[in-house]
Amino acid sequence: MNYTNKRVVITGIGVISPVGLDVASMWQNLICGVSGIGPITAFDTTNYEARIAGEARGFDPLNYMSAREARRMDRFAQYAIACLGQALAQSGLEVNEHNAFQVGVNIGSAVGGILSYHHEFHVLEEKGPRRINPFLPTMIVIDSAAVQAALRTGARGPNFGVASACATGADSIGLAYETIRIGRAQAMICGGADATIAPISIAAYDRVGALSHRNDEPAKACRPFDVERDGFVPGDGGAVLILEELGFALHHGAEPLAEVVGYASNSDAINIVAPDKEGEGAAACMQSAMDSAGLGLEQIHYINAHGTSTRLGDVAETVAIKQVFGEHAYQVPVSATKSMTGHLIGGAGALEAVICVQALRTGILPPTINLDTPDPQCDLDYVPNQARKTDPEYVMSNSFGFGGHNAALILKKWQ
Numbered sequence: 001m002n003y004t005n006k007r008v009v010i011t012g013i014g015v016i017s018p019v020g021l022d023v024a025s026m027w028q029n030l031i032c033g034v035s036g037i038g039p040i041t042a043f044d045t046t047n048y049e050a051r052i053a054g055e056a057r058g059f060d061p062l063n064y065m066s067a068r069e070a071r072r073m074d075r076f077a078q079y080a081i082a083c084l085g086q087a088l089a090q091s092g093l094e095v096n097e098h099n100a101f102q103v104g105v106n107i108g109s110a111v112g113g114i115l116s117y118h119h120e121f122h123v124l125e126e127k128g129p130r131r132i133n134p135f136l137p138t139m140i141v142i143d144s145a146a147v148q149a150a151l152r153t154g155a156r157g158p159n160f161g162v163a164s165a166c167a168t169g170a171d172s173i174g175l176a177y178e179t180i181r182i183g184r185a186q187a188m189i190c191g192g193a194d195a196t197i198a199p200i201s202i203a204a205y206d207r208v209g210a211l212s213h214r215n216d217e218p219a220k221a222c223r224p225f226d227v228e229r230d231g232f233v234p235g236d237g238g239a240v241l242i243l244e245e246l247g248f249a250l251h252h253g254a255e256p257l258a259e260v261v262g263y264a265s266n267s268d269a270i271n272i273v274a275p276d277k278e279g280e281g282a283a284a285c286m287q288s289a290m291d292s293a294g295l296g297l298e299q300i301h302y303i304n305a306h307g308t309s310t311r312l313g314d315v316a317e318t319v320a321i322k323q324v325f326g327e328h329a330y331q332v333p334v335s336a337t338k339s340m341t342g343h344l345i346g347g348a349g350a351l352e353a354v355i356c357v358q359a360l361r362t363g364i365l366p367p368t369i370n371l372d373t374p375d376p377q378c379d380l381d382y383v384p385n386q387a388r389k390t391d392p393e394y395v396m397s398n399s400f401g402f403g404g405h406n407a408a409l410i411l412k413k414w415q
Contacts, residue, residue, distance in 0.1 A: 008180045009256035009414065011249050012093065012242035013354045014086025016079045016193070018054030018235045018341050022086060027358045030366040031387040035219035035340050037233050042197045050211035052218040053197045054235030054342025072135045073148060074113030075195035076238070079347070080145035081152060083191060083240035088153070091242040091254050093187055095154045102186040102248075104157030105146045106176045107240065108168040109194050110346030110401070111201065113140035118198050149189050149240075157185045165401030166306070167265065168192045169239065169349030170409050174263030176243050186248040191350035193238025205234065208273055210310060222343075223370035224307035224336035225314050225378035232308040235342025239350035241357075258357045259412040261394070262293030268404030275313050279320030281406050286324045286396065289408035293394070297328050300410070301392035302365055304352045305382075306400045307336025308343050315377045317398065322380075333390070335383040339369045349399035353409055356395045360413040363391045 013023055018036025020026030029036070036054045045051035056079065061070040064082040073081070095103050116139040123131050138144060143161025150159050158179055162172045169192030176188035196202075205211050212231040214221035222233040249256060266288070268281035276282070290300065306317055314336075322329045337355050344351055359365055364387050371384040392413065399407045 004181055004183055006181050007246040008177050008243055008260045009246050009249050010241050010258045010260065010357055011244050011254040011256055012087035012091025013239065013257065013357055014083035015239045015351055015354055016056050016059060016082050016237040017351055018056060018237060021056065021059060023354065030337060030340055030355065031364050033367050033369045033385065035369065037218045037221055037342050039218060040197060043199050048202060049213050050202060050206045051215045052221055052233055054233060055197060056236045072139065074116040074139045074144060076109050076113065076193045077145040077148050079195060079238045080107050080191065080193040080240060081148055083193065083238055084149050084152065084189065087240045087242045092252060093242055093254065099186065100154055100156040102157055103155040104159060104179060104185040104188045105149045105155050106160045106162060106172045106188055106190045107145040107149055108162035108172040108192045108346055109142050109145060110163060110165050110168045111194055111196055112142045113144060114201055115195050115198050116140055118200055145193055153189065155189060164405040165403050166345055166348055167399040167401040167405035167407040168346035169351065170353065170397060170399035170407035171265055173241060173350060173353050174265060174407060174409055177260045177263050180243060180245050187242065187244040189240060190243055191238060191240035192346045194344055194346040195236050196234050196345050197236050202234065212309065220370050222309045222339045224305065224309045224339050224368055225375055225382050226371050227373045227375045229309040229311065229314065232310055233342040235344045237344050237351065238347030239354045241350065241353060256414045258360050258414050260409065261412045262289040262295065262410030264288030264292060265407040268406065270404055273402055275316040275400060277312065277316055279316045279323055281404060282317060282320035282400055283323035285406040286320065286398065286408045289396065289410050293410045295394060295410065297325050299394050300332060300396050302359060302395040303332055303334040304356050304395065304397040305334050305336045306398045307338055307368065309338065314375065317400065318378045318380055329380055333365050333381050333383050333388065335366055336368045337366050349397065349407060352397050356397045356411050359395055360392060360411060363389060365390055
């Protein structure tokens with residue numbers, strides 16, 4: 001690609017998550033070590049072995065859109081549009097006839113409209129084909145949130161809906177960053193969202209052997225890097241970020257929150273579910289991200305780990321970090337915020353990018369909670385159980401997904 005020297009800044013952020021329905025409440029809960037995981041209330045889990053999740057409790061789409069609009073969107077797209085409103089309000093970005101073709105969208109999802117598909121399948125079975133929601137085809141596709149964001153804002157630039165499993169959110173941001181750098185847009189609305197707390201998806205993830213069964217202690221179920229971890233806990237929600245070319249942002253009076261300076265993605269190409277035990281792909285991805293940012297090992301001051309609380313994944317990520325950073329790996333704080341939020345799947349990387357923005361802005365690193373007995377194979381500094389005051393300049397966010405997807409973002413403090 002023909003990259004320019006354009007600088008790309010983040011000017012707006014919005015979240016819907018199990019630990020808060022806006023950035024302020026989300027961040028306060030994270031730095032206080034509050035878990036958003038509890039018993040599933042969305043459906044009857046009597047016959048399920050995994051009965052806990054991070055639900056976006058209190059979310060009401062009518063707080064963000066009309067009933068008519070809500071009926072035409074799956075829940076994951078509703079989450080994205082709710083996040084969009086928050087991010088736009090903060091950035092002050094206004095799409096108009098003069099800049100519409102310079103403002104693009106890249107909001108991804110790993111599974112798309114699975115709730116709508118599940119609901120309408122039962123309508124089909126019980127009432128017949130003529131009772132199906134006529135908007136179903138546009139509700140279930142991966143790009144639904146991206147399209148809805150364009151319709152809502154009038155953005156007429158590049159429009160994508162990325163799907164790369166659990167790396168979706170990070171890839172959406174990274175590709176938006178690159179879209180601006182190569183001059184195809186001046187601003188990008190980007191992020192990811194998923195709504196996977198549905199009978200079919202919970203059953204499917206559990207059949208793979210990926211989910212925690214610690215149903216009696218939901219808040220302690222997600223325990224990345226702990227010897228007693230037994231799987232990930234799914235979560236609902238997502239995040240949207242406004243990325244802008246620096247001059248474009250300053251021209252309309254935006255206040256940069258952080259700068260995107262590095263991104264890389266690659267594939268393990270080894271297994272459809274399990275990570276590469278040697279961590280080769282993840283390590284190469286982190287190194288490529290640092291190379292793209294022109295940074296050395298000692299310039300990374302914090303890593304937000306993918307850290308899902310799976311037996312294989314946490315060890316593989318630790319191995320990969322050691323491959324890249326060598327002995328310096330023991331000096332870099334690493335924390336897994338999924339211990340509190342659960343795993344938002346396609347929304348995870350976007351939410352964790354927002355968390356990194358907040359870490360840069362506040363100088364506080366969120367903890368890895370429930371890390372009571374570290375796995376001997378996981379021996380790095382995981383910021384256990386308590387937030388830490390520091391002053392990071394550069395932070396890295398890792399996202400690794402089913403199918404071998406790897407993505408790494410590097411953000412810089414705005415000064």
